Amino acid sequence: MRSNLYTFFICLLFMSYAFVSCSEEREHTAPAIHARDSVPVMTTYGVNTLVSDSGVIKYRIVTERWEVNENRNPSRWTFNKGILLTQFDLKKHVVGYVQCDTAVYFDKDRRWELRGRVRILTSQGVAFYSNELYWDERNHQMWSYTYSHVKTPDKELQGNWFRSDEQMTNFEIRQTKGWSIFSNDEFMPSAGSGTPIIDTSHVDSMRGPVVNQK
Template sequence: MKRNIGTLFSGLHVLPSVILAVAIVITACTEEKTDVIHREVDGNSVPTMTTYNVVTLISDSGVTRYRITAPLWLVFDEAEEPQWRFPEGMFLEKFDDKFSAEATIVCDSATYFKNKGLWRLDGDVNVLNTLNEKFLSQQIFWDQRSRKVYSDSFIHIEKSDRIIEGYGFNSNERMTTYSINKPSGIFPVSDFKGRRDSTAGADSVRPVSETPAPVAAGKATEAKSVPVNSARPLRKAGAKPLRPQSPKLEKNVMLDQATLRTDTFVKKK
């Protein structure tokens, strides 16, 4: 009898080890394997955010300064040089302290370099200031830190009484005080009336590859010039307007000292 009891307890000592071994085998069989794939993403070509039909409010020191309307907004925060891109055009309004528009900008494409606070506007760039003066060029830079606007490209300026053309200009960001680096001509507005080509867009400009007329020191040279509106338009015929009409998605974004914060999304019918 004692022998049988000893044998029984001896078997009980082995039982926990057997149960543990069986549990390990069952767990190993039922545990799912997860394969982790590490994929490198090029921050220069893959955007961290994509937004369609956006209306964006941008503030500086808590005051709303700009409103951007664009069909497509790409944010590249992981790029070597962080930037925003508006490849399908942009309409920008700049406001004063009373939320009145100081200037408006329309362009075929735009890039904003965040670390530099620099805008590069490309294509048919059309700027309108508070004096109702129009500036047309193929490329314009806007440095928000220095509050300067400049370009090395051909510039066409339409004032109330005359047209000014040249190559390269510098201006304040309100586009009210400016100078042309190489003026090529000053023309009365009457010279341009009745000479508009119906096939040319209102904001088309001549190619920047044209050679400017010689300029006398301190005085612009009166030179013959093809009206800016007679040039071949850069936009394709039938292209959609740069200012989106009744955007489907409205996104309000407040930017304060390079800090981006999304406030609201409003779905419009």
């Protein structure tokens, strides 16, 4: 009888220790690492896809990583490994491209935020370089409040304030740092002279080429 009581006591002590240990483990259970609104509903790797709007193909997206998050407000697509966005016209001809290190597209607002080595080339030969650019598809506007460099076939302009239509056929730059115009008919540099550059510190602006739309 004494042996049975001793055995029962040992078992009870062991069970109590195990219960306390399990209780302590439950008390130290870590909470969820990610909040619900930070988890994407889709993550796709190695993307090369076409995007349509109202049944018309408008863009080709090439990116290493594409996250779609519909839980965040506003909902968004995130391209944190870089993106190459090629734009098409109604006849599916390539009319330009946009490239950058990271991008966020707010799909409900139809608005882009591009960051890091933003590069744009249009069908009119306008090249744009900056580290930040905002693009509002709904209002057909682009703008940047950081250093931007615009180059057309006959002129260059640099400044810290940029605004344009989304085709870059009519753009404006302010707080210019300098501009150059190259034209064989209007200007012929003398022998040994360098590229004409005019440094300015005042607020200035210049509009790009305007293309007649048919």
